[in-house]
Amino acid sequence: MTAGRCLMNSVETKPRILVVDDDPACVELLLQLLSFETVTVRAAHNGEEALAILAQWVPDLVLLDVTLPGMNGYEVCHQLQQSPRTRDVGVLFLTGMDDVTDEERGLQLGALDYITKPFQFGTLRARIRNHLALQLKTRQLESQAQTDALTRIPNRRCFESALEQEWYRCARHGRPISVMMVDVDFFKQFNDHYGHPMGDACLQQVAAILDQGLNRATDLVARIGGEEFAVLLPEADEADLFMLAEQIRRRVESAGIPHPSGHAAGVVTVSIGCCAMLPELGQSLDTLMLSADNNLYTAKALGRNQVVVACGDSGLS
Known part of the structure; x- marks a missing residue:
C-alpha cells in the first residue's frame, strides 16, 4: 500500500x-x-x-x-x-x-x-x-x-498517522486491530558482505514482497527505519494476523535472495513480532506497538526466521 x-x-x-x-x-x-x-x-x-x-x-x-x-x-x-x-x-x-x-x-x-x-x-x-x-x-x-525515499512505501510518519486514526476508529466500533513488526535477519552482515547498494536493493525487494502480501485497502506496510518494517492490519484478529505473517515470512524466504555464508538459511529471511488487540478509548496505542516489538525481540532470540504472535493487554478471547 x-x-x-x-x-x-x-x-x-x-x-x-x-x-x-x-x-x-x-x-x-x-x-x-x-x-x-x-x-x-x-x-x-x-x-x-x-x-x-x-x-x-x-x-x-x-x-x-x-x-x-x-x-x-x-x-x-x-x-x-x-x-x-x-x-x-x-x-x-x-x-x-x-x-x-x-x-x-x-x-x-x-x-x-x-x-x-x-x-x-x-x-x-x-x-x-x-x-x-x-x-x-x-x-x-x-x-x-510520507513516502520512504528508498523503498517507495509509506514511512514512519505515515504509519503513525494511519495507526492513530485506525486505533480510535476500531476502539469506537469495538473492532480488533493488529500490527506486525518485521526485521530483516542479519542485515548488517549482508551489507558488510555485499555493500550498501546491494543492501538497498535487498530492502526494496523485501518492501515489495511485504506490500504485495497485503490484500485489503485498509492494510498498510511502512518502512520505519533501517531494515525494520511495520504492517498495520485494522480489524484483523490473532488468527488472521498469524496466517498473514507466516505467509509473508515464507514469501521472503522463498524469494531466494542470497545471504553471505554463515547465515543458517543461506538466503535473506525475516523475523516477525505481532500483536492483536481490542483497543479501548483512553488506552494508549503504545501498548500495541510495545507488545509487537517485544514479540519481535522474542522471535529473534528464538533463532530468527519465525513469527511470534501474542495479544495485548486488552486481548482477544
Missing part, C-alpha cells in the same frame, strides 16, 4: 469536484462548465445532502453556495474544517452576496476563494483550474513527505 493511504484523499489523475447549490439552473450551468474539464463531478442541493456525500466521497474542491436552505454554506464549510477526512478539501464560495463582510467571513472559515454571482465562465474556469493545480501540488508534496 502506497503512502496515499495516509492522506485524506490520494493523488488521482481525475480531480473530484462537488457542486453544492439549491438553484437547479445554477447547478446545470456549473455541470456544463465542468463537462469540458477532465474531472469527476457530483452535485448536492443543500448542506445536509452535501455532508452525506462528503461522508462517503472526498473531493478535491467544493463549489459551495452560501445561501442554502437549512444549513448554509458557512456552516457546511465549518463542518468540513472539523473533520480530519475533509479539512484539506478546497472550498470556493459562490454567492449573490457581494458585501465585503460576507467575503471576509468565508475566507476566515478557510475558503480558497469567494466568487460572486453572476460569474463569468472564463474567469470561474480559470480559478477552478488554478485551485485544482494548487491542490494537486500540495497533495504531491504531502505524499512525498
